[in-house]
Amino acid sequence: MIRPLARKVPAxxxxxxxxxGKTTLVRHLLENAGGRRIALIVNEFGDVGVDGDLLASCGAAGCKEEDIVELANGCLCCTVADEFLPTMQALLDRPNPPxxxxxxTSGLALPKPLVKAFQWPEIRSRVTVDGVVAVVDSCAVAAGRFADTPEMMAQPEHDNPLEEVFEDQLLCADMVLLNKADLLDxxxxxxxxxxxxxALRPGVKVVRTTRSAVDSMVLLGLSAAAxxxxxTRPSHHDSEEGHDHDDFESFxxxxxxxxxxxxxxxxxxxxIAAHDILRLKGFLAVEGKAARQVVQAxxxxxxxxxxxxxxxxxxxxSRLVVIGQKxxxxxxxxxxxxG
Known part of the structure; x- marks a missing residue:
């Protein structure tokens, strides 16, 4: 008897x-997994893992700590060979794989190099990119966070690292969540x-969301084979051998x-106001409280x-991570x- 080929694991x-709102989306998906075995790889920019810790302690059935792999201090788009591929192989080689x-990904990661890693022979026959989902902060777009200022446009060879990362994320997407929709009129x-x-490729669907709530059956069944x-997924960095994040820093x-x-x-x-901090997050030990307090800014x-x-x-x-431009x-x- 000839056995059918094993179905590729969707990612x-x-x-x-x-x-x-990426972590909020991931938590929503884990809480609405419908009994499916889901493994999670979380990557953060900086040496303190906040998002993975939050997901591991969320208490949902899909949030088992052994199914959450955290890769901190770097971006997956820069470390696919050293960190991502061994992690994927380890997950796929489990006796009961996901x-x-x-x-x-990190908020500063470019998705295309990561998607390209799925072409590596070690995993190509075993896993496929079901879809790339880009979560967009509607308020930040409305405030012009990613737009060029007139002063920048007047420079002969200006670049806007925030705009480039944001556009690269959109250009690689199969679905876009226009998040925090409730905060705008x-x-x-x-x-x-x-x-x-x-900025999107033809046919990419845009869904308006509040707190990243979306039907998990739709989002986890895009079948894009990205x-x-x-x-078809252009990038500002297609001509580069590699990509670094020298435009950003964290501590x-x-x-x-x-x-x-x-x-x-x-x-x-x-x-935040005085130093144009892009992101601040962490945990606080509050006097007289038995529980830790989460801070997200x-x-x-x-x-x-x-x-x-x-x-x-x-x-x-009490430990806080500060992320901003160089x-x-x-x-x-x-x-x-x-103080």
């Missing part, structure tokens, strides 16, 4: 700029959708127990909530945050 690449793989949202749609049509700020989290939030807002918007009790023996530290004044930012 979904979740891309999107810093703070767009039925679907989710890959949440109808006219603003229509304008943002038109701006985003103008690794087979890379030529961690470690604090003790926080007596007044409200006052800290005010200082964070001040630091994108622009001037800061969210805080308690996610889980501190574990037995876990060091109760040239951040670390000492000045740390002084503002410390």
């Amino acid at each position: 979904t690449v979740v891309t999107g700029f810093l703070g767009a 039925e679907h793989i989710l890959i949440e 109808a006219a603003e949202l229509d304008r943002v959708q038109a701006e985003v749609a103008a 690794e087979d049509d890379l030529a 961690a700020v470690t604090l003790g127990t926080i007596a007044d989290p409200e006052a800290l939030a005010e200082r964070l807002t001040a630091a 994108v622009g001037a918007r800061i969210e805080r909530w308690f996610d889980r009790p501190w574990k037995s023996g876990e060091e109760k530290l 040239g951040l004044d670390r000492s000045a930012i740390e002084a503002i945050i410390a």
Whole structure:
């Protein structure tokens, strides 16, 4: 008897700029997995893993810690051979391999080099890119975060690293989630959708979402086989041998127990405004509280909530990750945050 060829394991690449809502989307998908075995690879820019920790502690049936692989301190688009491929092989070689793989990239990662890695002989016959999903922060687009300023356009050879990363993520997408739609009025949202749609390949669907909520059966069944049509997914970096992130940097700020989290939030807002911080996130040890507090900031918007009790023996530290364009004044930012 001739056995049929094994079906390739589908993988979904979740891309999107810093703070767009990728981790929220991944958590939503895990919570609505419909019983499927899903493995997750999380990549972050910086040496502190916040998103993977949040997903591992979310308590959903699909959030088993052994199914979450965190690759910190770098972007997958730069480390496919050293980190991504061995990780994929390890997942596929499990006695009970996953039925679907989710890959949440760093907010500064280019998705095309990652999709190209699926052509490598070691995994090509075993896994396929079911789809590339780009999560877009509608508010950031409406505020012109990714647009060229008149001053930049006047420069003869100007470049805008934020715009290039954002456009590369859109150009590789099979579906786009226009997230945080509830924070804009109808006219603003229509304008943002038109701006985003103008940058997309033909046929790419745009879905408006609030807190990244979307039908998981649709998103995890795109059947795009993206690794087979890379030529239709242009990139600003197609002519480059590699890609680095010299335009961006990150660092961690470690604090003790926080007596007044409200006052800290005010200082964070001040630091973000004064130094144009793109993303700030982390965990706080709040005085008198048995649970750790999560801090998530994108622009001037800061969210805080308690996610889980501190574990037995876990060091109760407050640690925040700061991400911005190259040239951040670390000492000045740390002084503002410390108060």
